[in-house]
Structure formats: C-alpha cells, structure tokens
Amino acid sequence: MWGRRRGRRGGRSAEELRVRRREREAALRKARREEQLVSKRLLREDSAAEDGAQDGADIVPEPLSEDEVLELLRGVQRGSEDRKRSLGRLRWALQNEETQQKFVRLDGSIRTLTGLFTSSLAELQLEAARCLHELSHSSVPAVAEACLPVTSYLLTYLSGHSLELTELCLYTLGNLVVESEAVRKQLLPQGIIPVLASCIQSPHEAVLEGVGYVLSQLLQAKEAPTEIIPLVLDSLLPRHMLPLVCSGLKAGMGAAVEFAWCLHYIICRHEDNAVLLALGAVPALTSLLLDLASQIPQGAPEGLELLVCPVLRCLSNLLAQTGCQGQDGRLLIALFLILQCFLQHHPFLVQECLWLLNNLTADDPFFCSALLSLDLLPALLQLLTCSQIATVLVLTVLCNVAEKGALQCQQLLQQPLLAQLLPLLTLPDPEAVGQCLELLHLLFLHCREAAADFTRQGGHQALEQHLSTPELQERAQALLDMVRQPPGAPSACQATLAVFS
Amino acid sequence: MRNAHCCLAMLPLPPGLHLLLREGLPPLPQDPPSPHPPQPAPPFTFAPRRLRLGPQHPLFEDGDVHRHLYLQGVLTSLEEVAERPKVSEFSCHISGCSQVFDTLESYEHHYNTLHRNVCSFCKRSFPSGNLLDIHILEWHDSLFQIMAEKQNMYQCLVEGCTEKFKSSKDRKDHLVTVHLYPADFRFDRPKKVKSGSKHTSSPREQGSSVPMDVSVEMAEQFQGNPMETGPEENMEISQPAASPGPLLPEKRLYKSRIPSTICFGQGATRGFKGPRKKV
Ligand SMILES: [Zn+2]
Ligand SMILES: [Zn+2]
Ligand SMILES: [Zn+2]
Numbered sequence: 001m002w003g004r005r006r007g008r009r010g011g012r013s014a015e016e017l018r019v020r021r022r023e024r025e026a027a028l029r030k031a032r033r034e035e036q037l038v039s040k041r042l043l044r045e046d047s048a049a050e051d052g053a054q055d056g057a058d059i060v061p062e063p064l065s066e067d068e069v070l071e072l073l074r075g076v077q078r079g080s081e082d083r084k085r086s087l088g089r090l091r092w093a094l095q096n097e098e099t100q101q102k103f104v105r106l107d108g109s110i111r112t113l114t115g116l117f118t119s120s121l122a123e124l125q126l127e128a129a130r131c132l133h134e135l136s137h138s139s140v141p142a143v144a145e146a147c148l149p150v151t152s153y154l155l156t157y158l159s160g161h162s163l164e165l166t167e168l169c170l171y172t173l174g175n176l177v178v179e180s181e182a183v184r185k186q187l188l189p190q191g192i193i194p195v196l197a198s199c200i201q202s203p204h205e206a207v208l209e210g211v212g213y214v215l216s217q218l219l220q221a222k223e224a225p226t227e228i229i230p231l232v233l234d235s236l237l238p239r240h241m242l243p244l245v246c247s248g249l250k251a252g253m254g255a256a257v258e259f260a261w262c263l264h265y266i267i268c269r270h271e272d273n274a275v276l277l278a279l280g281a282v283p284a285l286t287s288l289l290l291d292l293a294s295q296i297p298q299g300a301p302e303g304l305e306l307l308v309c310p311v312l313r314c315l316s317n318l319l320a321q322t323g324c325q326g327q328d329g330r331l332l333i334a335l336f337l338i339l340q341c342f343l344q345h346h347p348f349l350v351q352e353c354l355w356l357l358n359n360l361t362a363d364d365p366f367f368c369s370a371l372l373s374l375d376l377l378p379a380l381l382q383l384l385t386c387s388q389i390a391t392v393l394v395l396t397v398l399c400n401v402a403e404k405g406a407l408q409c410q411q412l413l414q415q416p417l418l419a420q421l422l423p424l425l426t427l428p429d430p431e432a433v434g435q436c437l438e439l440l441h442l443l444f445l446h447c448r449e450a451a452a453d454f455t456r457q458g459g460h461q462a463l464e465q466h467l468s469t470p471e472l473q474e475r476a477q478a479l480l481d482m483v484r485q486p487p488g489a490p491s492a493c494q495a496t497l498a499v500f501s
Numbered sequence: 502m503r504n505a506h507c508c509l510a511m512l513p514l515p516p517g518l519h520l521l522l523r524e525g526l527p528p529l530p531q532d533p534p535s536p537h538p539p540q541p542a543p544p545f546t547f548a549p550r551r552l553r554l555g556p557q558h559p560l561f562e563d564g565d566v567h568r569h570l571y572l573q574g575v576l577t578s579l580e581e582v583a584e585r586p587k588v589s590e591f592s593c594h595i596s597g598c599s600q601v602f603d604t605l606e607s608y609e610h611h612y613n614t615l616h617r618n619v620c621s622f623c624k625r626s627f628p629s630g631n632l633l634d635i636h637i638l639e640w641h642d643s644l645f646q647i648m649a650e651k652q653n654m655y656q657c658l659v660e661g662c663t664e665k666f667k668s669s670k671d672r673k674d675h676l677v678t679v680h681l682y683p684a685d686f687r688f689d690r691p692k693k694v695k696s697g698s699k700h701t702s703s704p705r706e707q708g709s710s711v712p713m714d715v716s717v718e719m720a721e722q723f724q725g726n727p728m729e730t731g732p733e734e735n736m737e738i739s740q741p742a743a744s745p746g747p748l749l750p751e752k753r754l755y756k757s758r759i760p761s762t763i764c765f766g767q768g769a770t771r772g773f774k775g776p777r778k779k780v
Contacts, residue, residue: 024575028566035557037565039572118687120626122611152682159629159660161613164606186681194661235661261568268556294522306571309564313554320551329526333518340512348563355552355560362549369529374521379512389560400549438547474544 038220040137040175041213043168063098070106077112087116087127094134104135104146114150129157129168136175144179151176151187155195163204170199170210174217184221188231192218197236200244205252208244212258219265229266233275242279246288248307249295257303260310267317282322285315286331293334296341305346308338312349316356324364332360332370336379350386354393361400368401372411381420388429395424395435402442409446417443418454425462430471437466437475444482451483459483631660632688639669640692658682658689 031037064072072093075086093099103109116128132150135143154169173192176183192214199211215237218228232238241259248256263281267273273281288311292304319327335353342349357380360367371377384394398417401408424436440459444451460483466476521527541547554560570576593600593608595616602608618633619626622641627633635656638645648654653665655672659680666672669691676682676689 021570021575024570024573025566028569029562032562032565037569039569041572042574118628120615122614123607125614126610149683152680152686156628156632156688159631161617161629162610163613164610165614189680190682191659191661191680194659198660265556268554290522294519297519303571303576306568309567313561313564317553320553323551329529330522333522333526336512336514337518337522340514343512346567348567351560352564355554359551362551366529370526373529374518374526375515379514382512399547403547403549435547438545441545442547478544 035222038178038217040178041171042137043133043171061093061096061099063096064093064102066102069093069099069102073103073106073109073112076116077108084123084127087124087131091127091131091134094131097138097140100135100138100143101140104143110146110149114153117150118153126165126168129165129172133168133172133175136172136179139179141180144176145182147172147176148183148186151183152190155187155190155192158195158199163206166199166202167206167210170207170214174210174214177214177217178220181221181223184218184223184228188227193228193231193235193237197240200237200240205255208252208255209258212241212244212255212262216258216261216265219262219269224265225269229270232266233270238275239279242276242281242284245307245311246284249288249291253301253303253307257306257310260307260314264310264313267314273318273321277318277322282315282318285311285318286328289315289334289338290328290330293337293341296337300341305342305349308342309349309352312338312352312356316352316359319356319359324360324367327360327367329366329370332357332367332374332376335360336376339379339383347386350383351389351393354383354390354397358393358396358400361397363400365404368404368408371397371401372408377412377415381415381417384420384424388432391424391427391429391432392435395432395439399435399439399442402439402446406446409443409450413443413447413450413453418450418457418459422457422459422462425459425466430469433466433469433472434475437472437479440479441475441482444479451485455483628688632658658686 028037072086072090076083076090078086090103094103113128113131116124117132119125119128132147132154135147138144151173154173157165157169158173160166173187177187196211196215199207202208202211215232218224219232221228241262244252245256245260245263248260263276267276289308292308335357339350339353361371371380380394380397383390385391398412402412421436421440425433427433440450440454444454460480463476463480463483466472469476567576590601590603591608592602593611593616595612598615600611602611614628615626617626618628618630620633620636620641622637625636627636635658639655645654649667653667655666655669657664657666657672657675657680659676659682662680664675664679666675669689673684673686673689673691676686677684682689
C-alpha cells in the first residue's frame, strides 16, 4: 500500500516529471507561507481509466453539461441492470472538478450516493464509496460540505470488516477533514477520535496507514491545539502511535510515516507533552534513530527520509523541553550517519539534523566533549556551507562547544576553523555573520593565540567591513579591539596548554 | 558559492562509527570544569539554548514541502503499480449465496460486507460487530425488554460513548442532537414492538426515511428480499443472497468453489454463542 501510492510515472518522461515536480513544489511553498498547506490523497484504481483514456494517470475527463450529469444521476437512481455501469461512468466523470460541483448541486444526488453506499449490494457500495472519494478530493469547500450527510456512515464503516471499503472511507474522511471546518466540527461529536482509536488496533497495515493519514490531517487543522489535540491525548491513540512509529523499520513503513507526522504535529503545537513523555517517547524515538542508523549500511529503504524527518523533529522538540540528561551518546553517532546517508539526495534533512545537534550540545558538556573526542568536527565543518540555515546552525553548535572553555576552544582550533570562518564574514546574511562574530569572540576570549592567527590571516579587513552594519557594528568593533590588544598578557588558552601539555 | 559545496556528497567521518554504534561509546576524557563566564558579555549575546520550533518555523519548510509532495503522489517511484492477481472465477461458499468473483479482493469485500457480521437468528447483516452486538441484544435477548422496563438499556451507537437510554427514541434524539447524526440514520431502526406496548413508532414513517429510497425502482430492488419485508427491517444490510433475482447486478454463475486456501477465519454468523472477539 505504501508503495502503491508513491506516485507513478504514467508513461511520462523524466524531464516532464521534473517539471511537474518543480511546479508543484513552488505552489506548496507559497501555500505554506500563507498557512494554507493542505494535501489530499487519492486512491484510484487503474481501472478508473476503463471508460476513458488508456493511460489512467492524470487524464482528467472533460466537464459534463448539467443535463449530462443529471442523466448520469438518473441512470444511477434507476434500478436497471446497467446501474453499475452508470455508477462507474459517474465515478469517472467525477474526477472533473466542474462536474463535481454540478453533481452536488443536483437535488438528491448525495442522498442517492448515500443510499447506495449503505446498501447491501457489495459492488455498488464500493463504487458509491469511490464516487464519494472523488468528491472528497475537490478543492472547493462547497463540495466537501455537500458530503456532510454521509460522514456518520463513513465512520460506521470504519468499524466494518471490508478492507477495501475501510480504506476508501479513511481516505475520504482524511480528505474531507482538511477541506472544511464544518466537516471537522461534525466529525468530532460523531466520535471520530474513539473510532480511530479502535481502528488503530487493526492488524492490517493498510488500515493503520489510513488511520494515520486521517489523524495527521485532523491534527493540522488550525483549531487543533484547542479542539483536537487534547481529545487525541486523552484517547488510547498515543500509546498505539508510538510503537507503530518505532516498528516502522521492521513492518509497516507507510503507517510509521503517517503516525510520525502525527506525533510531530502534536509535539510542535502542544505546551507540555506530558502524555507523550510519560509514554517514553524520548527513549523510544532515540532507539529508533539508533536502529535506523545501524541499518544504513545495508541500504536505506526508499522513502526513509519521510520517516526520519518527523522523528528528528519530535525528538528535537522534546529534548528542548527535557534537556539531555542521561541521553545515550550513541545518538550523536547515529545523527552523523543519518546526515551522511541523506546528504546527497535529501539535503533538507541536514538542517533538521543540525537543529537536533544544537539541542544535544547546548549546555551539555557530555555531548560537546563526545563531538570532539569522536572526531566528528571535520564532518560538521563540511556542512558549514550547505545552506543558509545550515550555516547558522553549524556556527551555533560550534559556539555551544567553544562556550565550554579553553580546552574545547583549543580542540576546535586544531581544525582549520579560522580559515573557514573568514569567507563566511562576507556573506550577505547578517544572522550568519552575527553568529560567526559570536564564535570568534568565544575563541578569542578563551584562546588569545586565535586572535593573533586571525590577524595573520587578514581578519582585520573582514571585520572592518561590518563597522557600518547596524546590527553587527558593535560586535565587529569589540572583536577588533580584542585583536589589537598587545599580546602581552597570557591568555586562558595558553595557561590551559601549560597545565595539560 | 553556497550550493556548490553541497555537491560534496561524502562527509569526512572517522572510521569505526558503526562499531561504536553497536558497542557503545568508550569512556570520554573528563574535562576539567572550566571557569568561564556564564553570562554573555555585551555586545555579545550568545548563550547556549535548546530550540523549540513551532509548526510555521522556516526550518521546517523544506521538510513540509517534501511531505506534501509525497501526499500528492509527486515523489515518483520507478516501481509500477502491482497488478492485482487474477484468479480463476470462484463463488461464495456461504450456503444460499453463490456470487461469483474473479479477484480475491472482490470476494473478500463481498464476504466481509455480507457474511461477516450476520445475526444468526434473523440472518441480517451489519456493517460492524458493535452494531450486530447491539442488534442481538435488543432484538433477540428475551431479558432485554424486561430489563429495559426498569433501567436504561439502549446503548448509544457511537463508539466511545457510554450513554444508555430508556428507549430507542431517546437514543435517536441523543444521536441527532449530541452526535450530529442524520435523523434517518440507517442502522438505527427500532424493533417493531408488538401491539399494546408503549413506544410504538409508525413503521411506515420509519420506512420512508430510509435514505436509499431515492427512486421507486431502487426501493423495489432493496425490498426484493423476502426476508426483509417486515416494516421493522433496515437496521441492517439486506441480504441479496436470499433473493437471487435477475435484477441483481452481480453475476451469479455457478462456478468452481473457492480455493481451499482461502480462509476468512471466523464463522459466518453470530449469535449468543458465537465468537465475540472483534477482528
Ligand atoms: Zn456470499
Ligand atoms: Zn437478528
Ligand atoms: Zn452517545
């Protein structure tokens, strides 16, 4: 199931696919900035193309006229032998958004579908469910709201035993839920949370994945923090979600991905996360990352990044709350192996990993010294120029280490650190430059040698160019003052060296 | 300049990390506590901070976009969709039902819809085990009516709600007002109560509110089941098995039986003695 929905090529060339992906990506970025990021999933059999084109993917049928839609509806309502064929044609036609709108405006159209959907004629029931599913995919809220009368039945069939029908109902609900607040407002009293809590105990991977999808859609609603998350945390869902995420490597990647995103939506929007912490979310997610990293040499399964991303986020946000006391040091190793694994094909994970690395090393002497003694600095420095966000995060992690004192600064300076910081001072991003100045300050503070080295490498000019930038000028000036100090007084760095050499 | 570096796909990691991951970290050198100022000295502001990030943080943009590309099916996989295996046609093994199938999935759907949650007393079929349990209790348990005189016995149909009511009418009101169920919820049909009993609802009214009576023809077809002619029907799914009429849309060819390897575990009907475990 997980594989089934990872998209298909449908006979298109690689170039067409790339163009399509770029367009979609741009649209998604825009939507996210407007806080309108919603997506729907479509379960569509290949046989959907039976009445139309050969290549089922992506060929949307032409809109039908009002009369044609009415005729289809009549055909479906008539108890004739080819009702099933009419229903199939209707399902095909409903792939078109205009046809969808014309259909829901027709008197009795949803009632007819509801009747067939709740009927005992197994094939018609499935076909009616597929029609409702097509409607749920509409991006017009009025279409989703036309489906309001059918939500109680969609929930009823979730407790049924037909896998295919359950799956259709789940994805239909998941789609309706993001389109309309009215639908959500109705589904909560209709008991969607307890129904999902019992479905999550299903032995079927496909059902679990669908449950995760519905839940992830619900949790993204704007009213989720007040209306939905408390209900979810009060239910049996959390205790089932966590093991499903953690067993994703062995069985059920699709479900693990969905529930990992659910956890992320809860954790990043909820204040205390006491329920999840009490269920052992931190050790569970930590050991998942360890397992995952240890399996990387055998080859990462396709789509693993979709699981890793939310798991990193959950752990990072939880550790921000709890601190890292008693954390397993192997997490640091796992993190770098994960970085290595995804650097090339999914560079977006770099910033997520670095954020976790910051949360591990901030104010934590153990992880700082592990970073140094495991010889992970060269790898960290290589990420310095990966992306704008990565630059700031790597610098922040280096500051976390440098802040620990002279010995740590000295170990940092065994790398060609200053030579790598100098070009960063010319970056246009004031946040990166500012963080670079902070790091230089810590290095100079603990190790006067570093200041002298920096001058030798031409650091003066690099600092002077920021004397006119408002948010940087004070710090640049302070560093220049430090650099210009006569090298008479012994620095902390030299003193420490004397003790330990 | 910035992205050029990203092409360096390998990190200079030290050897032996996998071993350490398995075996655990060696004891780390104990750093002496260093006397450093805990507060940043102005104009410098750095202090180590663990960051909690909210849903709209820019750091999440790339990952969120990737997640949604996946949801929208744009992360194209090279694998093509696996065809559902076709098997030679076979028919349903439940006696009285001889519907024919050519895929296991279609058989499974048929079986689960029509034969899974079946009342052993009246052969009605229900969409879920919960609704079947409630049906058996309310329709076939002789103690139920007696107990219902004394206490609230009609359970709410919504999963997770523990409310009970003294009549099915009260339950219906509750379903409509509290759970926003449709007033004509199809799986909440009261038992026809023998004349003389207190709460009689007009069965005709009940019948006319069934959402599927969208046309005369359709109603005819659904009513075609001799077992379901009583007005109290319709809390359940009708059983086409009992009425193999020419109007039924699915093929009814008598063909080979189901392959013996197919097993759906549980018995087809359920009464008081049947297995109660939900699957
Ligand atoms: Zn059958
Ligand atoms: Zn019965
Ligand atoms: Zn209730």
